[in-house]
Amino acid sequence: MELYQTYLAAVEDCLDRLFRTDAPYRQLQEAMRYSLLAGGKRIRPVLTLAFCALAGGDWQRALPLGCALELVHTYSLIHDDLPCMDNDELRRGKATNHVVYGVTLATLAGDALQPEAFGMIAQAEGLTAEQRIEAVTVLARAAGADGMVAGQVLDLLGSCSDLAAVERLHRLKTGAMIVGAAELGCVAGGAGPALRAAAVDYARHLGLAFQIQDDLLDVTADTQTLGKPVGSDRREGKTTFVDLLGEDGCRRTVADHTAAAQAAIAPFPGNMFLSRLAGQLAGRKR
Amino acid sequence: MELYQTYLAAVEDCLDRLFRTDAPYRQLQEAMRYSLLAGGKRIRPVLTLAFCALAGGDWQRALPLGCALELVHTYSLIHDDLPCMDNDELRRGKATNHVVYGVTLATLAGDALQPEAFGMIAQAEGLTAEQRIEAVTVLARAAGADGMVAGQVLDLLGSCSDLAAVERLHRLKTGAMIVGAAELGCVAGGAGPALRAAAVDYARHLGLAFQIQDDLLDVTADTQTLGKPVGSDRREGKTTFVDLLGEDGCRRTVADHTAAAQAAIAPFPGNMFLSRLAGQLAGRKR
Numbered sequence: 001m002e003l004y005q006t007y008l009a010a011v012e013d014c015l016d017r018l019f020r021t022d023a024p025y026r027q028l029q030e031a032m033r034y035s036l037l038a039g040g041k042r043i044r045p046v047l048t049l050a051f052c053a054l055a056g057g058d059w060q061r062a063l064p065l066g067c068a069l070e071l072v073h074t075y076s077l078i079h080d081d082l083p084c085m086d087n088d089e090l091r092r093g094k095a096t097n098h099v100v101y102g103v104t105l106a107t108l109a110g111d112a113l114q115p116e117a118f119g120m121i122a123q124a125e126g127l128t129a130e131q132r133i134e135a136v137t138v139l140a141r142a143a144g145a146d147g148m149v150a151g152q153v154l155d156l157l158g159s160c161s162d163l164a165a166v167e168r169l170h171r172l173k174t175g176a177m178i179v180g181a182a183e184l185g186c187v188a189g190g191a192g193p194a195l196r197a198a199a200v201d202y203a204r205h206l207g208l209a210f211q212i213q214d215d216l217l218d219v220t221a222d223t224q225t226l227g228k229p230v231g232s233d234r235r236e237g238k239t240t241f242v243d244l245l246g247e248d249g250c251r252r253t254v255a256d257h258t259a260a261a262q263a264a265i266a267p268f269p270g271n272m273f274l275s276r277l278a279g280q281l282a283g284r285k286r
Numbered sequence: 287m288e289l290y291q292t293y294l295a296a297v298e299d300c301l302d303r304l305f306r307t308d309a310p311y312r313q314l315q316e317a318m319r320y321s322l323l324a325g326g327k328r329i330r331p332v333l334t335l336a337f338c339a340l341a342g343g344d345w346q347r348a349l350p351l352g353c354a355l356e357l358v359h360t361y362s363l364i365h366d367d368l369p370c371m372d373n374d375e376l377r378r379g380k381a382t383n384h385v386v387y388g389v390t391l392a393t394l395a396g397d398a399l400q401p402e403a404f405g406m407i408a409q410a411e412g413l414t415a416e417q418r419i420e421a422v423t424v425l426a427r428a429a430g431a432d433g434m435v436a437g438q439v440l441d442l443l444g445s446c447s448d449l450a451a452v453e454r455l456h457r458l459k460t461g462a463m464i465v466g467a468a469e470l471g472c473v474a475g476g477a478g479p480a481l482r483a484a485a486v487d488y489a490r491h492l493g494l495a496f497q498i499q500d501d502l503l504d505v506t507a508d509t510q511t512l513g514k515p516v517g518s519d520r521r522e523g524k525t526t527f528v529d530l531l532g533e534d535g536c537r538r539t540v541a542d543h544t545a546a547a548q549a550a551i552a553p554f555p556g557n558m559f560l561s562r563l564a565g566q567l568a569g570r571k572r
Contacts, residue, residue: 024454025436027443032431072401079397084389103370104442107393111365112435114400115358119426122419129415133408136422140405145318149398150311156390157313168310 001280003273004046010060011045012037014067018116031101031109032116036074038092043210043281044181045070050274051185051199054265062188064124065135068117069181072143075113076152076177078106085156114143127188134187142180148173161239167208175207194267201264202274209257209282215240216250221286258282287566289559290332296346297331298323300353304402317387317395318402322360324378329496329567330467331356336560337471337485340551348474350410351421354403355467358429361399362438362463364392371442400429413474420473428466434459447525453494461493480553487550488560495543495568501526502536507572544568 015036019029045066052062081088081096082103089099098106121135141147151173154160160169182203186196219242241250261278265271301322305315331352338348367374367382368389375385384392407421427433437459440446446455468489472482505528527536547564551557 019431021432023432023436024444025431025439025458028431028436028439075397079393082393084393105439107365107368107370108435108438108442110397111361111400111438112431114397115404115426115429115433115435116431118401118404118422119430122422122426129419132419132422133415136404136408136418140401140408143401144405145305145311145314145398145402146307146309147401149394149401150309150314152394152397153311153314153391156394158310172311 001273001276004277007046007049007059008042010049010063011042011067011070014063015070018071027101027105028109028112031097031105032113034100035078035097035109036071036113038094040092042070044073044177046277047178047181047203047206047274048185048188050277051182051191051195052189053185054199054268054270054274055186055189055191055195057189058126059189061124061126062185064120065127065139065184065188066181068120068124068135069139069142069177069184071113071117071120072139072148073177075110075117076143076148078110078113080152082106085152131187131190135184138180138183138187142176142183146172147176147180151176155238163244166239166241166244170208170211171204174211175204178207178210179203198264198268202261202278205257205261205264206278206281209254209261209278212241212245212250212254212257213282213284215242216247216254217284217286218242220247254282287559287562289336290563293332293335293345294328296335296349297328297353297356300349301356304357313387313391314395314398317383317391318399320386321364321383321395322357322399324380326378328356330359330463332563333464333467333489333492333560334471334474336563337468337477337481338475339471340485340554340556340560341472341475341477341481343475344412345475347410347412348471350406351413351425351470351474352467354406354410354421355425355428355463355470357399357403357406358425358434359463361396361403362429362434364396364399366438368392371438417473417476421470424466424469424473428462428469432458433462433466437462441524449530452525452527452530456494456497457490460497461490464493464496465489484550484554488547488564491543491547491550492564492567495540495547495564498527498531498536498540498543499568499570501528502533502540503570503572504528506533540568 019032021029048062048066048069049059053059078097080086081091082098088096097109118136121132124132151169154169155173160166179200182199186199245253258278262275265274305318307315334348334352334355335345339345364383366372367377368384374382383395404422407418410418437455440455441459446452465486468485472485531539544564548561551560
């Protein structure tokens with residue numbers, strides 16, 4: 001997908017310009033950049049750009065919003081890997097932040113990424129003050145105490161063992177930010193209420209498909225392909241979608257959510273990129 | 287100071303309305319409220335309200351901005367007390383957040399307070415979108431990688447042993463947020479550039495006076511008055527202002543910074559509250 005590569009390159013370039021100052025606290029900037037530039041699919045900012053384009057806006061204007069959300073996503077990965085959370089040493093085939101920089105600096109790097117993200121939205125060029133304020137609201141809701149962090153609490157401290165509870169957990173933990181990414185694109189592109197609602201619907205289904213596929217890969221892929229130890233969710237005693245639906249059930253449910261995501265945006269001309277993206281994520285191997 | 291009590295009551299009331307939802311992740315809300323409502327002098331939001339009033343604005347409009355900054359301040363205290371940071375078990379005479387709720391939940395409570403703060407600014411009533419965007423910018427700068435977190439990095443990982451380095455550390459670690467609080471008041475009150483510059487100047491001097499007084503109390507007060515173990519900075523091997531200036535030198539420097547803070551706002555009618563506040567903080571016993 002050529003357009004994906006265009007979006008991806010713009011996102012990487014935007015992120016690579018950040019935190020380059022040669023300050024006495026340079027190690028903080030290094031730690032932030034280490035995780036921020038560790039690659040990854042950049043699905044969230046790509047969604048932001050794509051929904052801005054689908055709304056008829058110039059996708060480049062959505063770049064600071066998508067990258068701001070990616071900053072928050074990155075902080076969440078750094079903190080999620082900490083010893084007091086999932087205690088993971090490997091992510092995307094690289095040592096996790098606290099393994100390289102220590103727990104203190106990793107915690108602080110995550111802490112600093114959050115205000116930087118909101119500052120980036122506030123400074124976004126080419127958007128009105130009203131658009132920027134709405135973007136702050138969207139990101140705050142996605143990342144806050146009724147969004148991603150609530151999902152983290154349920155994941156780490158809750159006892160989610162039935163399908164409804166596990167779905168709710170993932171709607172919050174990963175879904176809220178994926179929905180937020182799509183909404184940010186709508187804000188930047190000036191989408192009307194119908195497209196905004198469709199974007200939320202698309203992102204909800206995409207988020208669940210993504211997570212179920214993640215659980216499936218956790219038991220079917222090998223460590224080298226995945227870039228992290230396989231079976232890690234199982235070892236931690238968490239109930240996964242594979243436990244609840246079985247492998248075949250997971251494949252069917254991923255297909256159902258992918259079709260529902262595609263149906264949500266079907267009425268909007270120019271939906272091909274987002275429709276194909278949903279299909280490709282459903283078939284991904286890592 | 288009757289006005290201080292009025293401001294304080296409004297701040298406490300505003301904070302007490304937050305995070306009351308009865309969600310399945312209720313423990314998160316409890317942990318957030320535990321630290322948010324642990325008392326304290328609320329100097330930062332009081333500065334926000336007072337500078338709004340000094341600018342001729344209705345101080346009640348500044349309340350969400352001052353409280354948002356207090357949310358960020360609270361997250362910073364929760365994380366600062368963590369075992370991977372200062373590892374403190376007592377703050378303001380109460381067990382610290384991670385002692386009560388565990389390290390995982392304490393980390394997450396701090397994480398959630400940040401987006402909630404920015405969301406609060408975005409929703410602030412009675413302010414224009416431009417004012418709210420400027421407030422987001424001010425808070426992001428104060429709390430971010432070139433502000434408070436940079437100070438944390440220098441404090442925990444740097445080797446600050448001369449006066450210039452220790453001053454820079456505190457200008458970042460505590461000063462940036464105190465300056466930010468004063469600036470938020472200016473934003474809410476629609477202050478012109480002269481008052482804005484004076485507010486920054488006042489807050490910089492106040493912040494240093496406050497920190498030097500803090501170091502002084504750390505060696506001269508008793509645990510019960512202070513609400514935390516005395517001499518804790520010394521035990522951790524950090525260079526304090528007392529090490530660098532001696533007790534008498536600290537008292538003189540506090541007086542100098544207090545006078546400079548008062549001089550900065552002297553030209554502005556209605557400065558009496560802020561002038562007296564600086565004097566009272568300089569003479570505080572805890």
